[in-house]
Amino acid sequence: MTRNKFEFESNYRLLESKLAELRDLSVTLNCDFSNEIAKVEKRIAELKAERYRHLTPWEQVLMSRDLERPMTRDFVELLCTDFVEMHGDRLYGDDPAIVGGIAVFEGRVVTVIGHQKGKDTKENIVHNFGMPRPEGYRKAFRLLKQAEKFSRPVITFINTPGADPGVGAEERGEAWAISQLLLGLSQLQVPVISVITGEGGSGGALALTVADRILMFSNAVFSVASPETCASILLRDVKRADEMAAALKLNAVSLKDMGIIDEIIEEPVMEPLLSSQSFTQSLRYSLKKHLDEICGTEIPDLLEMRYQRLRKIGRFHEIQ
Amino acid sequence: MFKPSFKPKKTYIDLSAVKKTPVTFDTREGNFPCPACSVWLSEAEKIQNNDFCPRCGYHFAVGALERIYGVCDENSFTELDAGLSSLNPLDFPDYADKLAKAREETILMEAVVTGTAAIGGHNVAIGAMDGRFMMGSMGSVVGEKICRAIERAAEQSLPFIIFCCSGGARMQEGMLSLMQMAKTSAAVGRLHAAGSLYISILTHPTTGGVTASFASLADVIIGEPGALIGFTGPRVIEQTTGQKLPPGFQRAEFLLEHGMLDLIQPRLEMRSLLVRLLNVHQGGNHDQK
Numbered sequence A: 001m002t003r004n005k006f007e008f009e010s011n012y013r014l015l016e017s018k019l020a021e022l023r024d025l026s027v028t029l030n031c032d033f034s035n036e037i038a039k040v041e042k043r044i045a046e047l048k049a050e051r052y053r054h055l056t057p058w059e060q061v062l063m064s065r066d067l068e069r070p071m072t073r074d075f076v077e078l079l080c081t082d083f084v085e086m087h088g089d090r091l092y093g094d095d096p097a098i099v100g101g102i103a104v105f106e107g108r109v110v111t112v113i114g115h116q117k118g119k120d121t122k123e124n125i126v127h128n129f130g131m132p133r134p135e136g137y138r139k140a141f142r143l144l145k146q147a148e149k150f151s152r153p154v155i156t157f158i159n160t161p162g163a164d165p166g167v168g169a170e171e172r173g174e175a176w177a178i179s180q181l182l183l184g185l186s187q188l189q190v191p192v193i194s195v196i197t198g199e200g201g202s203g204g205a206l207a208l209t210v211a212d213r214i215l216m217f218s219n220a221v222f223s224v225a226s227p228e229t230c231a232s233i234l235l236r237d238v239k240r241a242d243e244m245a246a247a248l249k250l251n252a253v254s255l256k257d258m259g260i261i262d263e264i265i266e267e268p269v270m271e272p273l274l275s276s277q278s279f280t281q282s283l284r285y286s287l288k289k290h291l292d293e294i295c296g297t298e299i300p301d302l303l304e305m306r307y308q309r310l311r312k313i314g315r316f317h318e319i320q
Numbered sequence B: 001m002f003k004p005s006f007k008p009k010k011t012y013i014d015l016s017a018v019k020k021t022p023v024t025f026d027t028r029e030g031n032f033p034c035p036a037c038s039v040w041l042s043e044a045e046k047i048q049n050n051d052f053c054p055r056c057g058y059h060f061a062v063g064a065l066e067r068i069y070g071v072c073d074e075n076s077f078t079e080l081d082a083g084l085s086s087l088n089p090l091d092f093p094d095y096a097d098k099l100a101k102a103r104e105e106t107i108l109m110e111a112v113v114t115g116t117a118a119i120g121g122h123n124v125a126i127g128a129m130d131g132r133f134m135m136g137s138m139g140s141v142v143g144e145k146i147c148r149a150i151e152r153a154a155e156q157s158l159p160f161i162i163f164c165c166s167g168g169a170r171m172q173e174g175m176l177s178l179m180q181m182a183k184t185s186a187a188v189g190r191l192h193a194a195g196s197l198y199i200s201i202l203t204h205p206t207t208g209g210v211t212a213s214f215a216s217l218a219d220v221i222i223g224e225p226g227a228l229i230g231f232t233g234p235r236v237i238e239q240t241t242g243q244k245l246p247p248g249f250q251r252a253e254f255l256l257e258h259g260m261l262d263l264i265q266p267r268l269e270m271r272s273l274l275v276r277l278l279n280v281h282q283g284g285n286h287d288q289k
Helices: A008-029 A034-053 A057-065 A072-079 A121-126 A134-149 A167-171 A174-187 A202-206 A227-235 A238-247 A252-257 A277-295 A299-311 B015-020 B043-048 B064-071 B095-106 B140-155 B171-194 B234-241 B252-257 B267-280
Strands: A080-086 A098-105 A108-115 A154-160 A192-201 A213-217 A221-223 A263-265 A316-318 B078-080 B084-086 B112-119 B122-129 B160-166 B198-206 B220-223
Touching: A008 A034, A057 A192, A057 A221, A057 A238, A072 A080, A072 A098, A072 A108, A072 A154, A072 A277, A080 A108, A080 A134, A098 A134, A098 A277, A108 A134, A108 A277, A134 A174, A154 A202, A167 B234, A174 A202, A174 A299, A174 B171, A192 A202, A192 A277, A202 B171, A213 A252, A213 A277, A221 B171, A227 A238, A227 B171, A252 A263, A263 A277, A299 B171, A316 B140, B064 B112, B064 B122, B064 B160, B064 B267, B078 B140, B084 B140, B095 B171, B112 B140, B112 B267, B122 B140, B122 B267, B140 B160, B140 B171, B171 B198, B198 B267, B220 B252, B220 B267
Parallel strands: A108 A154, A154 A192, A192 A213, A192 A221, A213 A263, B122 B160, B160 B198, B198 B220
Antiparallel strands: A080 A098, A098 A108, A316 B084, B078 B112, B112 B122
16 A cells, blocks of 8 residues: 555655655765664654554545455455356346356355456446446346355455446346345355455445355445445535444444454555465465355255344344 | 216326316415425325325325224234334434434334234234334334244244335444345245245335345335335435436336336225235235145
C-alpha cells in the first residue's frame, strides 16, 4: 500500500520530508548524521505501522474498497491450479461481476465463485464495479448445483458494494435471484466456505455468504447497508458516513463477537496483500484447515449445523 | 332472471365513472389527500369504504392485525411469540427512542404479528408485517418471529401465509438484521421440505431484504394492486443511475408483467382466494393422509 490513502499519511509524509532536508543538510555541511537519520526513519515507520494497525471503522471501509485489493481471479491464481472459468446463467447472459468455475485447491477439486471488480475505471465498467445483476446470481446458483452433482466443496470470495441498483436488474428479478441463492446455499449438499476479502455490501454480498465457515480479512467489512446509505437515510447527511461506519459495527472484530464470522485473517501492514508471504500462507492454511474439517463431516450433520448457525443469529428479549 | 340475448360485455373497471367523480379539496382538519388521485378524504369516509379510496380504489395501508382479521375465520386467530421485543444490540444512536415511539404509535411490540388461525376452516400459521412500525423493517425480532412461525408450520404440517410489508433490513441492528434474510430463507427451505403450502402476499411497499429473502420464496406469490415491490427502492435507483424511471415501475402490475408474481388480488377478494387455494391444497400439506 504505497499511495496516499488516508489523511493521516500526510503527517508522516511531512516528517519524511523534514528528514530528507536533514539528509541534504548533512551532505552540504559534510557532517555524518546517518545513525540519527536511520533511527528517525525507523521510528517514523513504526509510528505509521502502528497507526495502520488501528484504523477507524471508516478507514477500514475505505481500505476494503481499495481497488488494489486482490479479487477472486487473483485468489484463484494464488491458491489454486487448473482453474476453468465457467460463464453464463443459461437464461439471459453472463455477468462479469461474478466469476466462477472449477479448480484444484490443495489436492481437492473445488468450485470457486466470487465477486470481481476491475482494477481501474475501464475494467470496472466491464465488471460493473463488482455489482452483480440477476444473471450473476443465477450463474452462481447454476455452479452451486453443478458442485452438488459432483460432490465438490465450494469456496466463495466476497467483495462487492452490493447488488446492481439498476432498472434492468429489477426487471429481471434481482430479489428473486438473491433469495434463491440464500435458500439454495442453506440446503446445498456439499461443504461451503466463504471468505470476505473486501467490501461485504448488504444482500448482494450475503447471497454468497451462507456457508459452513466464514473467514474474513482484518480490514474487510460486512454491512447491512453502506455507511453512506445509512447516513443519508438516518441522519440525512451523507458526510456523516464515518459516524455510521462506527455505529454499524461492520468490521471483522465486531462480527466475530456477534458470532457471524469464524476467523479473522490478519492483513499485512502497509504491504500489498499478495506480496506478503505470511498473509498468503495464513490464508492458504486457514482455508485448508476449515475445508478439511467440514469435508470430514457427514452431510446431514453439516446441513443441520449450517441451519443452526443461522438460526441462532439475533439478539432480543423474551417474556413468556 | 333476466337473461341478456347478447353476449355480455366483459366487465372492466368503469373508468368513466371514476373520472366523473370530481376531485374535492375538503381540507378540513383531519382530512387528507388520497396519495393516488389527490381527492381529499376524511378518516370516516376511508373506514366506511374499507380502507380504499372511494374515487380511485387506492388501497390505503392497514395494520398487521387488520390484515389478519381481514382474511381469517372469526375469532380463530391466536397470537404467538408476542413476548419478543427488540434490544439495542449495537447501542445504535436513537434506536431505543425510535422503538419506543413505534411501540407507542402502533400499540405493537414489533413490526410483525404472527400466530395460528383458521381460514375457511383450514388451520394455518399466519403472519403480517406492519409498515407503520419502523417501516416494517426486519431486525432480530422480526426474523425470529417469522422463523418460529415457519418452523411451527413445518412441524405441524400447516400452510404458512404471510403478508409482507417492509422497507428491508433494519439498519439499526446492523449485520444481525442482514443475517435474518439468510435465517428466514433457510427456514423456508425446511418448510418446503416438509411439504407445507407457502403463500406470500406482497403489499405496499415490499422492498429490500424482505423481498430478497422469504417473501420471494413462496409457492404462490400474490401482489396487492398498486403495491411497490422491488429490491432497490426507486429513489436510490434514480439517484445512482440517473435514469428517469418508467411509469408504473416496480408496481405489482409491472412485476406481474415481468413474471415475478403469480397474480394480483384486490384486498377485498383476498380471503376468497386464500380459501380457494387452501381448498385445492387440501389444507396445504400434500403429505397429509
